[in-house]
Amino acid sequence: MGKHQAYTTDNSFFCMRCGNKGIPLARRESSRREAHHRKKLYCRFCKEEVNHIECRTLDEVELFKENFKNGVYIDEAEASVAYVRNSRVGQIHLGKAQG
Numbered sequence: 001m002g003k004h005q006a007y008t009t010d011n012s013f014f015c016m017r018c019g020n021k022g023i024p025l026a027r028r029e030s031s032r033r034e035a036h037h038r039k040k041l042y043c044r045f046c047k048e049e050v051n052h053i054e055c056r057t058l059d060e061v062e063l064f065k066e067n068f069k070n071g072v073y074i075d076e077a078e079a080s081v082a083y084v085r086n087s088r089v090g091q092i093h094l095g096k097a098q099g
């Protein structure tokens with residue numbers, strides 16, 4: 001297990017809902033953002049627009065996978081999908097997970 005692999009600088013987006021890697025975006029802007037920036041993208045697995053998590057390093061990818069496994073994004077993913085479906089209403093209800 002090499003600890004010093006070169007980090008890729010590709011921005012990857014991972015679907016919050018299914019955890020699959022989304023369609024890569026070629027972005028030239030070097031705007032600095034916080035880690036795990038959210039972006040709403042079309043997911044070809046979910047077949048609708050879902051919030052994706054931007055991962056710029058392998059560490060962030062690992063963190064995403066860990067969070068995904070723990071169900072961290074379930075509410076947010078559903079809220080983002082619900083928002084698209086009800087975009088005319090424009091209301092997001094973020095339910096708090098029980099337990």
Ligand SMILES: [Zn+2]
Nearest residue numbers: 015018043046
């Ligand atoms: Zn998906």
